Amino acid sequence: MDQPRPFFVRYPVFASTIVLAIIGGVLALTGLEEAARWIISIFALAIAAKESVGMVRSILKGSWGIDVLAVTAIIATVLVGEYWASIIIVLMFTGGESLEDYAESRAKRELTSLLDNTPQIAHREVYSSAGAEKGALFATKDCPVAELNIGDVVVVKPGELIPVDGILLTPEATLDESSLTGESIPVERVKGDAVISGSVNGSAVFRMEVTALAADSQYQRIVELVKEASESKAPFVRLADRYAVPFTIVAYVLAITAWILSGNPTHFAEVLVVATPCPLIIAAPVAFIAGMSRAARHGIIVKNGGTLEKLARIKTVAFDKTGTLTHGQPVLSKVKTAPGIEEDELVRLAAIAEQYSAHTLAHSIVVGAQQRGLTVEPCTDVTETTAAGLTATIEGKKVVVGKYSFIAEQDPNAVRVEITAGELAVYVAIDGKFAGALLLRDELRADAPDTLQWLSALGVRHTLMLTGDGQVTAEHVARELGVTNVRAECLPLDKVRAVEAVTDRPVMMVGDGVNDAPVLAAADVGVAMGARGSTAASESADVVIMKDDLHRVARSIEIGQQTIRIALQSIWIGISLSLILMVLATFGLIPAVVGAGFQEVIDVIAILNALRALGTSRWLVKLHLAPRSLQPQQSSV
Template identity: 55%
Template sequence: MVLTTVLVAALAGVLTASAWSWSAPWLLGGFAAVAAARSAWSMVRDLLRGNVGVDVLAVTAIVAAVAVGEVWAAVIVVLMLTGGEALEDYAAHRAEHDLTALLSNAPRVGHRLLPDGTTEDVPVDEIRPLDRVLVRAGEVVPVDGTLLTAVAELDESSLTGESLPAERVAGDEVLSGGVNGASAVTLEVTRAARDSQYQQIIALVEGAAASRSPMVRLADRFAVPFTAVAFLVAGAAWWVSGDAVRFAEVLVVATPCPLIIAAPVAFMAGMSRSAHAGAIIKSSETLEKLHGARAVAFDKTGTLTSGRPELTEVRSAGRLSSDEVLRLAASAEQFSSHVLAQAVLGGATARGLTVAGSGSAEESTANGVTAQVEGRTVVVGKRAFVAAAAGQDVPPTALEPGELAVYVAAGGTYAGALVLRDEVRADARTTVDDLRSHGIRHIVMLTGDARPTAEHVAAELGIDDVRADCLPAQKVEAVVGLVERPVVMVGDGVNDAPVLAAADVGIAMGARGSTAASESADVVILRDDVSLVATTLTIGRETVNVALQSIWVGIGLSVALMLVAASGVLPAVVGAWCQEGVDVLSILWALRATGSRSQRVRVAPSLEQAPVPS
């Protein structure tokens, strides 16, 4: 529409300089009337919903200008109106372009077992209860079912929030959405795909998003008083002068250019600044809600904690040094893809230990690893597994909430235990403190973990409100029930998707989190850095402050021009161009939302590790 307006104006200019000059006013007036009718239709629909927007004044100005023959002034107003709409749409579409497709990791195909022992790949919607399905290593479980395989190890962190692997034995229920471990397993289907856990979570997301209340745009909050003042001044000028042209002249300079253009420009600048910092903000509405945020809720695993177990302590049984126990364990685990094996290897590397070669390594699913290391049999895994291999009793080692022990035997003798923990992120406490310093009144932690583990993490971070043992629906209830509004929710897993959609602002840790969480969120953090939550909040607040400033600057200048036009010394066309000058000043002020040069320099190095798509 912007391009069309420019082309019509150019054509009218050509006609004015030709023998067809008489047609130029008709072209301009007709085009402005059509543009006004288009905007009026949207305006009427908004009025029927009870919303009075800034378009009312702009449409009136266009109609008044055409009615008194000031067609060029009318077209200038059309250009302003369509330009503001285009900027707003561009900002929204640019943000959407930076995100991935909806639920790209959702299981779509299942391997159904046939009576002859072979498998056939079928869409998950065709899988029925009592069917048997094969889930290969590393695949997402497509439907809920009962485990038929003797033992299985599943990563259910995206469903439950628990970072450590979940072990299941034959007869246990297995929920869709979890990720299978290193060995293929067989399930007997208990629920069709549409009734399974994963699809229920998706339904929760859709329901939560639909229940959100619509928000009035920032510019529209100024629409009623500004429109009233403009009509009052224009009507008074007409009444005093007795000239209807005076009414149009006032309305042309009163057209709400700052309201229509300044706010979208500021929001686009703020969204661009946020993207360069490593967080995609999907809409200008999100920026406004961040500006007023009063409460923040955090998921624990993968958000406040790393989501990856790390070695915290090596406890030797006395025969070998702690470094030797760790070195032997890492040597046995080096060929395993298990998440705990990676933690053991990472711990050995951090201590500068050299891993020895191992032979005839054998992994027992959900139990541990047995390997030959430097002529000795080394067994690493669960206490019962290590005790059976060593042929002796292995005493349990004392653990704090959130800790897990991996036991080690070497040469047929118990050697010690490795203590692992999902550590709190180094910058999590700073993030919580920063949020409080920015006026966040209430911080709450929601998690599917047991209360002792949850309270231990919360104590480290200074969070008083802890909701533990939460299912996805209970997280939604907790957020909806918070008194302080707006509420910001931060999470990363599939289980967080419903509550991200239910919150006033959902922030997804998208670097390692699920696509379901990213799709249901309003903000997606592209780097594995929780401190960007505080950064995003700051950008939201500063952006809206700049937008408000630019609006007030524009309104002040517009009111001054209205008073001048009311005196009759400002022709409509000149007034329209003066209003465009006000636009320029408002836009320049709004562009301050990009932040200072120093602010951009501080975030720029991060782009080398995680480039933001443009």
């Protein structure tokens, strides 16, 4: 990991301003007032010249912002001899920018790189002359994924990521495609089926033929989608920039008026002195840093101040289903037994057999038995049949667990159980007789209903669910939660297009998997459930929820709304008090030195008010929008 750069290297202008201010102070205290004035004035004008370059470029592009007001104020204070005011303006301006950069960088350090989980090595089959003598024409040789060519045969071991897109050559394989499609239940593929990169192999080795180069495979396309979506985002206008130009115009009008009324150019300068933009320059960044710190205390990482502004105005929230609105891990929900078989006995025997399988559903069955208080003891003679099931000897009984077709081989009279949307059945036979079935489903998160109601109370008008699941399952979940719109069977690009089509913006997207990374980058605000989410999702998101709590999605919007409200209060406090001083200065009632002193008082007031966004004070007004009377209910999908 790269070592953080020293403060002076990372923020040279801000650091230099502090050093020059200290040197000027020492010179003034030692009687060298004139030297202090020259050093600080020259430095302030140099900074103004430097900022003027960026200011002119922005103006030529049609963008007017806080830089105009800052440069004007620095030059004006130097010209009227208020060099201490000029160095304070420089300090506020460079400090505000540095604060924003520091907070954003610190938030990003909590995350890892996008490509951490990208497959790097593949096991390619190569001709082996030595093996040919023993009857084995091919052996596997590790090679970089980028070196694979179309038509190569690759071996994928249990638990490994599929390195590139291809076609299955082995009779059967069980794949976990949840990171790509969002579907939590493993899928079965047979010979000739397409397999996609980024999927996770189950418990058996399989062979596949490469059909796409690494750069053209699904996982790499997701990475490229993230980059494209991030680059296509429109630049966001800083909060203070929206007030800078009107405030500057008013200041100039009052200053010129003062000059005309008095005939004295000194009054022009006196008005500009009290018009220094420190409340605009520093109040909003301080409020944003405070709001981001408050969010962090709630386990919410907000990457920058612009995101807080967007959070405050969210009108549409889109959700991934699996792992976001649901737990993302199938659980044992129902038990169907044949006559004479007890539920707990069926679950116990199935769990004892399944404890030796690496299949995702096997783990769910074992956990289901433990939650029922059943003892999962060791057993012997366990044999697993790839993509079908397993057979075990338990307490002298032959127990077979797996697909319906596998159980039907044991007992042709086996009965298919009726399942609903989102359910999956695992069948069991005991001593050659059908014994029943275990039904598994992905349960709704208990905090999902509350979160959706809280979002509505916060002013969110539309909710949207984007999922790789089938239409029937998706609509069932939407009905359970009251989601207003559903898009099912979505691939990553489909999700991006769905978000781009939303008209009531800003739009927030909440997800947690690799398949969500592109749409998180494309949304106005992408939120990654980072406690269980992928690196790709976290890196491409604007907000990362570090704790597995959906309520924090609504909390982030509430914090954004409160932060912006306090930032606007701070800005308007500064503007209002400055306008009062400017009017007084227009009539010659405030000398330049006194005006500079008053302006610093305004700065302090604006900053102290902005710090209220930390939310630690008892007198901070709270919105109390979270539903308090709602009792979360465990529902299923």
